[in-house]
Amino acid sequence: MGMPKTPALTTDCVIFDNTGRVLLIRRKNGPFKDSYALPGGFVDIGETLEAACRREVHEEVGIELGDLSLVGVYSDPKRDPRGHTVSVAYLALLSLVVPPRAGSDAEGAELIKDWRKLSLAFDHAMIIGDAERLAARQLAR
Amino acid sequence: MGMPKTPALTTDCVIFDNTGRVLLIRRKNGPFKDSYALPGGFVDIGETLEAACRREVHEEVGIELGDLSLVGVYSDPKRDPRGHTVSVAYLALLSLVVPPRAGSDAEGAELIKDWRKLSLAFDHAMIIGDAERLAARQLAR
Numbered sequence: 001m002g003m004p005k006t007p008a009l010t011t012d013c014v015i016f017d018n019t020g021r022v023l024l025i026r027r028k029n030g031p032f033k034d035s036y037a038l039p040g041g042f043v044d045i046g047e048t049l050e051a052a053c054r055r056e057v058h059e060e061v062g063i064e065l066g067d068l069s070l071v072g073v074y075s076d077p078k079r080d081p082r083g084h085t086v087s088v089a090y091l092a093l094l095s096l097v098v099p100p101r102a103g104s105d106a107e108g109a110e111l112i113k114d115w116r117k118l119s120l121a122f123d124h125a126m127i128i129g130d131a132e133r134l135a136a137r138q139l140a141r
Numbered sequence: 142m143g144m145p146k147t148p149a150l151t152t153d154c155v156i157f158d159n160t161g162r163v164l165l166i167r168r169k170n171g172p173f174k175d176s177y178a179l180p181g182g183f184v185d186i187g188e189t190l191e192a193a194c195r196r197e198v199h200e201e202v203g204i205e206l207g208d209l210s211l212v213g214v215y216s217d218p219k220r221d222p223r224g225h226t227v228s229v230a231y232l233a234l235l236s237l238v239v240p241p242r243a244g245s246d247a248e249g250a251e252l253i254k255d256w257r258k259l260s261l262a263f264d265h266a267m268i269i270g271d272a273e274r275l276a277a278r279q280l281a282r
Contacts, residue, residue, distance in 0.1 A: 006150040008145065044147070048217060049216040082144065083144055
């Protein structure tokens with residue numbers, strides 16, 4: 001039995017450092033070329049979502065992540081101008097500040113405090129807001 | 142730009158009634174033909190995950206769901222013998238007991254208390270366990 005065609009699956013990662021800054025890249029390619037965005041990308045067949053998230057973050061900003069927490073699943077059919085992509089977003093907290101370096105698909109990588117003032121790619125502003133609430137709940141425990 | 146090939150996307154729904162029973166179907170088709178399973182299925186291009194979950198539950202057991210909560214994302218490449226499928230699982234709580242009726246892809250639909258004694262399809266036992274913990278946290282609030 002063949003598999004039906006379903007939306008393309010991606011993952012994005014919200015990485016906060018211990019001062020509340022979020023790690024953003026500048027997109028090298030379209031859509032949203034040059035916009036700030038979360039590190040992330042398409043999931044390969046044969047890898048888990050968490051492995052895809054770690055791989056994309058390592059490729060794009062050179063960081064090896066520790067624990068990941070599920071933030072949410074973002075599936076609005078209009079969220080990506082290329083077609084219907086669904087993103088599974090994770091949260092990672094950096095205990096020490098690692099200077100990020102831009103890798104594949106990223107023009108630059110920066111830890112940014114005032115992300116609400118930026119124009120972010122896709123629905124990444126919504127994802128970061130959701131991740132901030134999750135991080136606050138985790139830190140309150 | 143074409144979309145890369147990614148794992149197939151599915152959704153499953155854990156529906157508890159107010160006595161803690163979970164709504165399970167008997168699978169009409171393979172894989173896991175005749176096993177108990179959560180209602181669910183493949184996500185269509187153009188629909189959100191939540192809409193796909195509601196549609197599958199309506200098709201399979203004839204119930205219109207209220208609020209959905211995200212339980213988790215299940216992406217082990219070996220979880221489905223057909224190939225790599227990723228399931229986004231939701232929790233729904235029934236406030237009144239609606240007798241389920243079996244619809245498409247389901248031989249039967251039952252509210253079952255002792256689901257741990259059954260042999261369930263895919264990783265659905267793990268999903269129900271995770272959903273039980275989420276429901277307990279929600280009810281404790």
